[in-house]
Amino acid sequence: MPNIFSKTAILSVFKRFWRWLPLIGFPLLFIGTTVFAFLGGLDESSTLLQGIAHHAVLVLCFLCLWIAVARLVRNSRPAPIQTFWQTILAILGCSSAAFLAFQIPGDFIEGTPAAPIVHVKSALLSVLLVGLSFFVVHRLGLLVRFRRTRRSERNWRLMILFIGIAFLITIPTHHQFGLIFDSPEGLYFILLILSIVAAIIFILMNSIRLAWIVRLSLGEKGAAIGLGVVIVGLLGCVIAAVNLEETLPFIGTTLSPPNDFLQFYSAPLTYVTVLFLLFGLIYALTSVLSLIFHLPTTGDYRRSTDEMVAMRTLSNLLREVVESEKLHEWAVSTPVESGNANAAWLTIQNLESGSLAPHIVASRNIESDHINEFCDVTSIHNTVVQTREPVLIQDTLTDTRTRKSKSGKFESLLAIPLSTRTEVLAVLFASRDVVHAFEREDVEAIGVFASQATLVLENARLLESKIERERLANELAIARDVQQRLLPQTMPELPNLNLAASSVAAREVGGDYFDVLELGEGELAFIVADVSGKGTSAAFYMAEMQGIFQAVARIAPAPDVFLGHTNQALGESLEKNIFVTAVYGILNCHSGRVSLARAGHTPAVLVDASGNAKLLHSEGLGIGLDRGELFENVLEVEHLKLKPDDLLVLYTDGVIESRNREGEEFGYDRLLQTVQDARNEDAQGVHEAIRQTVDDFVGANDRYDDDLTLLIIKWQGNKTVSSGTAQNSLS
Numbered sequence: 001m002p003n004i005f006s007k008t009a010i011l012s013v014f015k016r017f018w019r020w021l022p023l024i025g026f027p028l029l030f031i032g033t034t035v036f037a038f039l040g041g042l043d044e045s046s047t048l049l050q051g052i053a054h055h056a057v058l059v060l061c062f063l064c065l066w067i068a069v070a071r072l073v074r075n076s077r078p079a080p081i082q083t084f085w086q087t088i089l090a091i092l093g094c095s096s097a098a099f100l101a102f103q104i105p106g107d108f109i110e111g112t113p114a115a116p117i118v119h120v121k122s123a124l125l126s127v128l129l130v131g132l133s134f135f136v137v138h139r140l141g142l143l144v145r146f147r148r149t150r151r152s153e154r155n156w157r158l159m160i161l162f163i164g165i166a167f168l169i170t171i172p173t174h175h176q177f178g179l180i181f182d183s184p185e186g187l188y189f190i191l192l193i194l195s196i197v198a199a200i201i202f203i204l205m206n207s208i209r210l211a212w213i214v215r216l217s218l219g220e221k222g223a224a225i226g227l228g229v230v231i232v233g234l235l236g237c238v239i240a241a242v243n244l245e246e247t248l249p250f251i252g253t254t255l256s257p258p259n260d261f262l263q264f265y266s267a268p269l270t271y272v273t274v275l276f277l278l279f280g281l282i283y284a285l286t287s288v289l290s291l292i293f294h295l296p297t298t299g300d301y302r303r304s305t306d307e308m309v310a311m312r313t314l315s316n317l318l319r320e321v322v323e324s325e326k327l328h329e330w331a332v333s334t335p336v337e338s339g340n341a342n343a344a345w346l347t348i349q350n351l352e353s354g355s356l357a358p359h360i361v362a363s364r365n366i367e368s369d370h371i372n373e374f375c376d377v378t379s380i381h382n383t384v385v386q387t388r389e390p391v392l393i394q395d396t397l398t399d400t401r402t403r404k405s406k407s408g409k410f411e412s413l414l415a416i417p418l419s420t421r422t423e424v425l426a427v428l429f430a431s432r433d434v435v436h437a438f439e440r441e442d443v444e445a446i447g448v449f450a451s452q453a454t455l456v457l458e459n460a461r462l463l464e465s466k467i468e469r470e471r472l473a474n475e476l477a478i479a480r481d482v483q484q485r486l487l488p489q490t491m492p493e494l495p496n497l498n499l500a501a502s503s504v505a506a507r508e509v510g511g512d513y514f515d516v517l518e519l520g521e522g523e524l525a526f527i528v529a530d531v532s533g534k535g536t537s538a539a540f541y542m543a544e545m546q547g548i549f550q551a552v553a554r555i556a557p558a559p560d561v562f563l564g565h566t567n568q569a570l571g572e573s574l575e576k577n578i579f580v581t582a583v584y585g586i587l588n589c590h591s592g593r594v595s596l597a598r599a600g601h602t603p604a605v606l607v608d609a610s611g612n613a614k615l616l617h618s619e620g621l622g623i624g625l626d627r628g629e630l631f632e633n634v635l636e637v638e639h640l641k642l643k644p645d646d647l648l649v650l651y652t653d654g655v656i657e658s659r660n661r662e663g664e665e666f667g668y669d670r671l672l673q674t675v676q677d678a679r680n681e682d683a684q685g686v687h688e689a690i691r692q693t694v695d696d697f698v699g700a701n702d703r704y705d706d707d708l709t710l711l712i713i714k715w716q717g718n719k720t721v722s723s724g725t726a727q728n729s730l731s
Contacts, residue, residue, distance in 0.1 A: 029061035084227035133276035159202035328362035341430035511538025559597035592642035644717030654708035
């Protein structure tokens with residue numbers, strides 16, 4: 001069961017009581033004072049204390065009315081044209097009601113009510129006119145406080161303060177107000193005059209707060225002028241009616257002027273009513289005059305707006321890119337220097353750390369270490385990132401995320417995302433030192449700054465990415481050079497043998513590998529291998545394959561033994577989805593005998609001098625596909641006896657799987673045909689014929705879809721020895 005006497009419960013009840021107090025207190029107090037007056041009220045025999053008590057109750061009554069009207073107006077922020085319309089309707093409505101109340105029979109005889117109904121009549125006229133003055137000052141006050149500043153707030157409050165002082169000064173005089181300078185009443189009169197003069201001064205100062213006029217279109221200005229003239233006329237008539245001092249023929253009846261009824265009900269409220277209505281009249285008049293003077297500048301303002309849009313577009317195209325720290329400082333400085341914010345800071349999510357808390361990378365006019373003391377930066381940042389929409393808090397004390405703020409420098413807060421089409425790069429926070437400080441224009445202006453900052457940060461990030469790509473490209477170029485040095489730099493000179501080879505990577509580095517090794521007594525070990533996949537990972541395994549070949553082939557050159565050891569050694573380091581295909585053999589240069597084994601590799605091509613060609617399909621699994629006995633059991637060694645001018649062509653699948661623009665593969669048939677046509681050439685000639693045919697088929701001589709490696713062996717028998725040359729790349 002909740003504790004009804006807890007601090008939270010008590011505060012909740014108090015807030016509800018305060019919310020409903022004006023709406024309940026005003027009618028109760030008004031009815032009570034009216035009944036009191038109807039039953040006799042104050043007269044000449046009433047003491048000063050009784051008069052003060054009576055007016056104290058009136059103060060509470062109309063204070064409740066003031067609060068109720070303020071809440072009604074504060075909950076809506078209409079456009080200037082709507083504000084004028086609502087003011088006109090309020091004046092017409094209250095004037096009509098006051099006119100009807102004025103028709104109630106009853107008058108004064110030598111300043112004394114002729115009947116008790118006069119008390120009711122005075123009360124009704126007073127509440128209508130006072131309520132009208134309250135509505136006018138609150139509604140037009142929204143225009144005065146448009147794009148408010150600390151100075152404008154101070155001037156507004158001082159105007160209300162001095163009008164309130166004028167009200168309080170007249171209370172002790174009761175109905176016996178005197179104009180005697182050498183008496184206490186005279187002192188009151190001097191203070192009253194001074195307070196009224198001060199109130200009028202601040203009325204004039206607030207009447208020139210017309211910032212809302214500049215942004216109106218030509219049509220809106222014309223409509224505002226017409227409505228303003230109507231307000232001036234209506235308020236002028238109301239003020240004139242209130243201050244009439246002569247009896248008027250009114251609908252065929254001679255009645256006292258409204259001023260007598262207001263003065264009888266409460267002289268202090270009369271001053272308040274007149275001053276508030278005077279403020280409305282002067283503000284409407286200055287608005288009309290200012291609107292007329294601003295009519296010629298409407299086109300210029302529109303042109304300047306278009307120029308700003310054009311400049312924004314130009315700045316989007318021509319943007320200087322500097323260090324990230326300077327960009328962050330620029331992003332937070334722009335809203336402050338333009339006057340749209342008193343302080344600003346920028347937050348970025350640090351995704352690498354895995355933390356949800358954003359990092360404050362820059363701030364202006366506020367210490368980064370103190371920001372979290374004023375608001376929940378993490379909550380607001382995450383909300384903006386998730387919704388990709390701005391967060392606007394017009395009163396920081398009313399929002400749970402900013403209630404920690406108790407400083408007068410932190411009253412309004414705006415958070416805008418710096419977002420691209422795919423992600424939010426950062427969040428720009430802007431704060432001001434008054435409540436309701438951010439108007440729509442301010443949000444749009446800061447949104448422009450955020451858009452520019454987004455472009456700058458995105459360009460900076462792209463530049464960093466470009467620099468990173470260039471760095472990686474340089475490193476890959478180094479890796480390519482290192483990999484090329486792992487391949488044979490020269491081909492051995494052996495009797496009766498002619499060799500040619502090359503390897504071209506589809507990317508900067510590749511997974512193809514070829515090598516030859518003299519074993520002594522005229523024997524040559526040769527290998528062509530292909531690591532599944534491409535890129536850097538394949539290049540690492542290719543380098544490992546080179547080390548195994550250079551080491552194992554010297555001590556265990558037999559094809560089945562060599563590939564078995566290679567499978568055991570390399571299989572331990574290969575990832576599960578990686579394997580290596582290879583064709584390995586031993587050639588005796590004197591006899592032409594060849595022992596050849598294929599570990600899942602593309603079949604070698606054998607072409608004799610007469611043009612007969614065939615593919616050598618020996619059984620075998622790729623290295624790394626099986627780590628046990630199956631690899632050795634499946635592996636088949638093929639023994640050949642070469643004849644003079646026989647060609648042995650070893651290659652990777654990059655040759656036969658090369659595709660043209662129609663998606664057709666080069667295939668085995670074209671390879672066999674090419675070798676047959678070039679069989680009379682030496683090894684280098686056959687090599688060039690294959691490469692040229694593949695290039696013509698693909699349609700591009702500088703790019704392949706896969707790594708491409710060739711090794712051409714031509715055994716010449718007892719003919720004159722011709723030394724081979726190695727060409728590392730023909731691209």
